[in-house]
């Protein structure tokens with residue numbers, strides 16, 4: 001009997017001690033603790049965009065849950081992530097118009113769109129600023145022309161900054177104009193081109209320039225993967241990419257915070273498929 005009472009008493013003490021320990025645990029969102037530099041063990045708090053949080057704080061806002069996309073293969077484009085804006089899924093040009101704001105004459109067939117000689121460029125109806133962009137392209141399998149005359153097109157972010165599309169598979173040209181170059185400015189780290197006619201990918205992370213009056217106060221930055229290979233590693237664009245003459249390039253010129261994405265008609269029939277975009281904070 002005595003043993004039973006003793007056991008119950010000990011158990012009660014353990015349970016109440018446990019409860020007491022739980023009650024004494026400070027709320028994880030309590031931000032009144034001394035700053036990190038006063039803690040000899042190391043950093044305990046982080047200053048973040050969403051506030052000041054204890055390291056490993058379960059109350060810190062979790063990111064949205066999305067469904068990731070799938071990778072493309074030559075015969076079949078992949079799927080966009082669930083939070084992307086799909087600009088072209090291979091069926092129609094409903095999200096696009098000509099660079100003059102009219103219905104585009106570019107051809108849509110077999111899941112791709114193709115530039116038409118002298119039809120002009122094509123641009124999205126929606127405007128974008130800083131973004132993550134996925135584009136797939138194929139230069140003509142029947143190779144004609146040399147240098148800038150072979151499979152030339154271009155991805156113009158904000159209708160202004162060109163990531164060059166060119167058949168640079170065994171096709172020498174000036175390096176700041178080869179495929180994946182930030183035209184006239186930055187040479188890609190490597191030439192990662194696939195053979196003519198093969199589907200290729202650009203994955204671009206772009207942060208727009210910011211202007212105050214006529215002055216650029218924050219230059220644009222590019223990170224670009226060509227066929228999954230890093231070719232621009234957070235490059236700061238020194239100025240515009242617009243061609244003026246053989247050895248002259250444009251400077252920054254103030255523009256809107258958001259502008260259409262456009263694709264270039266350079267008189268070569270270049271194909272595009274599976275284009276999607278995710279808007280980013282500046």
Ligand code: MG
Pocket residue numbers: 152153154162164165264266
């Ligand atoms: Mg071009």
